[in-house]
Amino acid sequence: MIATAIDKGKTHDFKLLKRSRLPWVSSQLCLADRGYQGFAKRHAGACTPTQKPRNQPLAEDEKQHNRALARLRVKVEHVIRRFKIFRIFSGRYRSRRRRFGLRLNLIAGLLNYELAHAS
Known part of the structure; x- marks a missing residue:
């Protein structure tokens, strides 16, 4: 299962993981x-x-x-x-910042569906 977390600006993945307190x-x-x-x-x-x-x-x-x-x-x-x-990580994200998390979670949901139904 793919789970995502986001933060404003450039943030290292490990710092984001520590902040999430999963x-x-x-x-x-x-x-x-x-x-x-x-x-x-x-x-x-x-x-x-x-x-x-x-x-x-x-x-x-x-x-x-x-x-x-x-x-x-x-x-x-x-x-x-x-x-x-999906070009969400391949370059600079140039759309509205508010919608980045929404779009990222939507793509993660699509990929989770594909992974669950792959034969």
Whole structure:
């Protein structure tokens, strides 16, 4: 299921997530990218890729972890791609600011319907 939150101006996704104060179920798995580095401290089910230490290679088990996470996250990236097809994220939003949240939620509803009825 796709859920959206918006804020005025340029706001990082992680800051928006912290402000939303969504209740997290401890058994819920959250697949995140490198932009959510501190999320593992807030949520036990957060899974972020391991960063390579400076001037050292990444261990083989950490590489496998990063690859497995990327295989799961590709589905999230495909959903972001679908939003960009609607041109709501692909460039600067030039319509009325008041209606951005309404349009974003409408597109999310359409995508949720498509995901639920995909065969």
